[in-house]
Amino acid sequence: MPHAPVPAPAATAAAAPRPEHVLTLSCPNRPGIVAAVATCIFEHGGNIRSAQQYDDVESRRFFARITLDHPEGALDAPALRGGLSAVAERFAMRWTLRDPGERRRVVVLVSKFDHCLADLLYRWRLGELPMDLAGIISNHPRETYQHLDFAGVPFHHLPVTRATKMEQEAEIWRIIRETGTELVVLARYMQVLSDGLAAKLAGRCINIHHSFLPGFKGAKPYHQAQARGVKLIGATAHFVTADLDEGPIIEQDVERISHNDTPDDLVRQGRDIERRVLSRAVLWQLEDRVLLNGSRTVVFRN
Incomplete structure (x- = not known):
């Protein structure tokens, strides 16, 4: 029988609140990427907490890491994934959307x-x-x-x-x-x-x-x-x-x-x-x- 993973013991100090989801993406760079992603998040009720991005001039690729949540803690992650899939297809993106609580x-x-x-x-x-x-x-x-x-x-x-x-x-x-x-x-x-x-x-x-x-x-x-x-x-x-x-x-x-x-x-x-x-x-x-x-x-x- 395979072993179940062992969770970490509880931390002694209270952990800082984490965003509901982390979105990472990379794709060939072109205008409109940030606007399309931000609009998709907004249309699905998401709230961007932080955004980091990098345009690599040498490889001509765009990279981003975005943390997001829902103002009332009710983000519909499957629906958001569906919307992001359409954006990803449009821009030839590699992307992930992950709940940090899923260790x-x-x-x-x-x-x-x-x-x-x-x-x-x-x-x-x-x-x-x-x-x-x-x-x-x-x-x-x-x-x-x-x-x-x-x-x-x-x-x-x-x-x-x-x-x-x-x-x-x-x-x-x-x-x-x-x-x-x-x-x-x-x-x-x-x-x-x-x-x-x-x-x-x-x-x-x-x-x-x-x-x-x-x-x-x-x-x-x-x-x-x-x-x-x-x-x-x-x-x-x-x-x-x-x-x-x-x-x-x-x-x-x-x-x-x-x-x-x-x-x-x-x-x-x-x-x-x-x-x-x-x-x-x-x-x-x-x-x-x-x-x-x-x-x-x-x-x-x-």
Whole structure:
């Protein structure tokens, strides 16, 4: 029997009121897009609470994130979707309309290093990450994480070797499908996904790489950085693609380092950068703030 996703424990502080729906859209840019969308929302009784938009001159595409509600809390979402479908067809839009109260199901993949997993669990418990954890998958046994409280989240130990990689990934894919997972997070999962699995998870799998990409790709980037004598180290959260460490970048951050720092010092300092970069990227994805723009992203921050 598939496991039901585990909801987050109640937050200790009262959460700020959320808009009823979040609309995201992207399409070829042309006059009239904003007017058509705003008119459609108005005609269906919607009230725009906030609107962010971006016109990419290079790709000639238009992007927007709109939060909306109904003055009396009675938005007819199916009718609005019908109206937006007509607008989308007219402008060749990719769009989503989502109720933030419908939390996304998330599966986290992790290997031996568990600092990112621990941080995600902590933020989830506090209510900072509005998601339902459908499972944790690791190529290491549960005993590796004895100090972590998974709060009833199903744990799957799926060891992997070069000979068993396809079978192991088939099991990962089965868990993702059976749990209705919408977002996969590689929280220092130190296995390269096959091209096939990466393609299945296109646009819904976030990885944290312990380097300020595009520099120092692949294994041991902190050692590479120390060998080159860099003065800044960083971490990068990006969407996973078949090309290793080449996916569209969502978030990055850096820390200044010294010539005195050893590779171990960089690893230690890097853990803090990785945690905060990954948590921000996951939150923005959960809040529909990240839109794909070819090999790049548009990120509508607060």
